[in-house]
Amino acid sequence: MNGRDCPHAILTPRPRAQNASMSYAVTRYDFRDKPRDYARLRDELASLLAGERDLIANAANTAALIFAALPDVNWAGFYFLKHGELVVGPFQGKPACVRIALGRGVCGTAAAQRRTLLVPDVHQFPGHIACDAASRSEIVVPLIAAEGLLGVLDIDSPLPGRFDAADARGLESLASQFMADAGQAATRAAL
Numbered sequence: 001m002n003g004r005d006c007p008h009a010i011l012t013p014r015p016r017a018q019n020a021s022m023s024y025a026v027t028r029y030d031f032r033d034k035p036r037d038y039a040r041l042r043d044e045l046a047s048l049l050a051g052e053r054d055l056i057a058n059a060a061n062t063a064a065l066i067f068a069a070l071p072d073v074n075w076a077g078f079y080f081l082k083h084g085e086l087v088v089g090p091f092q093g094k095p096a097c098v099r100i101a102l103g104r105g106v107c108g109t110a111a112a113q114r115r116t117l118l119v120p121d122v123h124q125f126p127g128h129i130a131c132d133a134a135s136r137s138e139i140v141v142p143l144i145a146a147e148g149l150l151g152v153l154d155i156d157s158p159l160p161g162r163f164d165a166a167d168a169r170g171l172e173s174l175a176s177q178f179m180a181d182a183g184q185a186a187t188r189a190a191l
């Protein structure tokens with residue numbers, strides 16, 4: 001990859017003397033001020049996705065950014081609605097279950113109810129689907145496009161109670177930024 005192939009790398013160029021190629025340096029925030037740090041992360045995401053409309057490319061970079069930036073996360077990625085069920089999309093973490101029926105597990109429930117689900121203890125969630133046995137808490141944000149449900153953004157943590165209402169608002173804002181760039185009808189048709 002070089003600077004021309006990777007326009008957002010312009011944000012964080014490394015001196016040519018050290019490294020002739022360009023790379024994206026992900027900031028790892030401490031999230032002691034969650035609204036502030038999620039707002040910064042949203043700005044990073046906007047720069048990362050700027051000018052690109054490909055759904056898979058943007059989902060892959062969104063998952064990678066979230067996984068790299070958030071502490072205590074063991075899985076971050078997407079499930080997209082295809083022919084009435086959720087199918088795993090780009091993600092970071094261990095290999096995951098491929099298909100989830102609407103109404104099943106945390107992802108399928110969030111998708112069916114079209115609302116963010118915050119699960120402090122996955123062992124207490126009836127029907128939780130364990131893709132990574134290390135996961136102890138989870139948050140799932142539905143992705144709603146003008147045409148309807150596009151899928152969900154799913155984040156897992158090995159810590160119980162890792163996510164709170166501020167994480168929910170922050171991750172909803174990241175999902176909304178992702179949808180602004182990728183949730184277009186033209187890219188949805190490519191699913």
Ligand code: SME
Pocket residue numbers: 075096097100104105106107108127128129130131132135138154156
């Ligand atoms: N735990 C999810 C399944 C997806 S994985 O966590 C990646 C669920 O219950 O829907």
